[in-house]
Structure formats: structure tokens, C-alpha cells
Amino acid sequence: GWDNFITVLPHPLGLTPFFTGNWAAYAQNPDSAAHIFGTSEGSGDAILTFLGGFHPQTQSLWLTDMAHHHLAIAVIFIVAGHMYRTNFGIGHRMKAILDAHVAPSNRLGAGHKGLFDTVNNSLHFQLGLALASVGTITSLVAQHMYALPPYAFLAVDFTTQASLYTHHQYIAGFIMCGAFAHGAIFFIRDYDPELNKGNVLARMLEHKEAI
Incomplete structure (x- = not known):
């Protein structure tokens, strides 16, 4: 049951490798190719790996690879977060x-x-950018869920795969409609030619006029 989190360590060595800098210990002894999903047969102790490919039985990404991926991205984002200036006087200003x-x-x-x-100065521009970002990411999720299945046995459940793909692409389509709508409202309502003289927005409009 779920109570094993209280009694079983995530890794036999606990946090010792983390504090001693021996992080490679967390990748040693991964699940073998003969590991049977849901059982301890062929399972290893590794919690963070970089095996690549898919689990031979479940045809999904290795769980330890996904754990490693998300931990690594978290570390990168924490470091990258210091690039931008917040209430503290470190980092670059977005305007600069x-x-x-x-x-x-x-x-x-x-x-x-x-x-x-x-x-x-434009809420429509902000909303358009946010919707375009979320719409693009949602479309990527649709593609990634069948190309890199994260869930066990999802790759062999074709109905579920097709449904998930269609679901996320539909959502992406609706969100992108909102992005284009609010982007258009920005250009009609809030765009200032003097403030944007010669920049990428002005050049985009010039291309449109030429076409």
C-alpha cells in the first residue's frame, strides 16, 4: 500500500550519496530488461537513470529516466531563474x-x-502570448504522448492513444484560436507605430502589407 513511503527508503543508501556528492550511486543497478512490471522480479535500486529508449515489456519510458529528467530540469530552472531580476537586485531586467x-x-x-x-501596456498582447504558448505546448503534449509514451502499456492501447491525441489537439486548436484573436485585437486596438518603429512587429506588418 501507500504506507510504504513511511517505512521504505526511496534508495537503500538514503540521502548519503546526495550529501557526499556521490550522485552516481543513484543510477547504479537499474531495472533489468527482464523486469516484470508491477513485481520485484528483475527490478533494481536505481532511482535516477539515463538509459534511453523504452521498457521492453511496458513499451513506455523508463520511470527512473523520467524522474532524472524532471529533477534535472528543476535544477536548471532554479539556476536560470536567477537570470531575471525580481525584488532582489540580481539578474537582468527584461527590458534590457x-x-x-x-x-x-x-x-x-x-x-x-x-x-x-x-x-x-497591452493586456490583449499578454493574453495572446500566453494562449499561444499554452496552445503550442498542448499540441506538443498530444504528439509526445504517443511518440514517447510515459504510461505503462499506453503504447499498445491504440484507442486510448488516439483519444488522448485527439483530445489534446482539439484543446490546442481552441486555445490557438484565442491566441490569434487576441493578437489581432492587440494590433487593431493597442499597437503604437511610434513605439515600435523598425522593430520585429513593424517589420511583420510591412511583410503583411507587401503580401
């Missing part, structure tokens, strides 16, 4: 990052200059 982002080839004109104030 955007203003400095000018293509060396000068093919993007003024680059991202003026974008910070444009985004800051």
Missing part, C-alpha cells in the same frame, strides 16, 4: 534583455526594441 536583442545581420531592423513597453 529585449532592447539588446538586435540581430547582427540587421535583417530584423531594430530587433526587439520597444517590445517590453508594448507587452506591458
Whole structure:
């Protein structure tokens, strides 16, 4: 039952490898290729691995690979979070990052200059960007759930796979409609040609006019 979390350590060595820097210990003795899902037969002690591929029986990603992936991303995001300035005086200001982002080839004109104030002063632009991000991610989830099945035996349950794919692509489609709608409202209602002179937004509109 679930009460084993109180009595069984996640790893036989506990937190000793973590505090001593011997992190490789967590990857030693992974589940074997002969491991039978749901049983201890062929199972190992590893909790963080980089095996790659799929479990031979369940045809899903190795659970220890997924654990490693999410832990690694968490560490990267915590470090990367210090790149941006918050209430504390460390990191870069978003405005400075955007203003400095000018293509060396000068093919993007003024680059991202003026974008910070444009985004800051338009709720429709903010909502459009958020919806576009979530819509794209949802579409990626649809594709990844069949290409890299995270759940045991999902790869051999074709009805479930097709349903999950269709479900997430439908959601992505609706969200992207919202993204384009609010993006269009921004250009009609909030876009300031003076504030965005020569930057990527202005150049996009010029391309549209040319077409």
C-alpha cells in the first residue's frame, strides 16, 4: 500500500550519496530488461537513470529516466531563474534583455526594441502570448504522448492513444484560436507605430502589407 513511503527508503543508501556528492550511486543497478512490471522480479535500486529508449515489456519510458529528467530540469530552472531580476537586485531586467536583442545581420531592423513597453501596456498582447504558448505546448503534449509514451502499456492501447491525441489537439486548436484573436485585437486596438518603429512587429506588418 501507500504506507510504504513511511517505512521504505526511496534508495537503500538514503540521502548519503546526495550529501557526499556521490550522485552516481543513484543510477547504479537499474531495472533489468527482464523486469516484470508491477513485481520485484528483475527490478533494481536505481532511482535516477539515463538509459534511453523504452521498457521492453511496458513499451513506455523508463520511470527512473523520467524522474532524472524532471529533477534535472528543476535544477536548471532554479539556476536560470536567477537570470531575471525580481525584488532582489540580481539578474537582468527584461527590458534590457529585449532592447539588446538586435540581430547582427540587421535583417530584423531594430530587433526587439520597444517590445517590453508594448507587452506591458497591452493586456490583449499578454493574453495572446500566453494562449499561444499554452496552445503550442498542448499540441506538443498530444504528439509526445504517443511518440514517447510515459504510461505503462499506453503504447499498445491504440484507442486510448488516439483519444488522448485527439483530445489534446482539439484543446490546442481552441486555445490557438484565442491566441490569434487576441493578437489581432492587440494590433487593431493597442499597437503604437511610434513605439515600435523598425522593430520585429513593424517589420511583420510591412511583410503583411507587401503580401
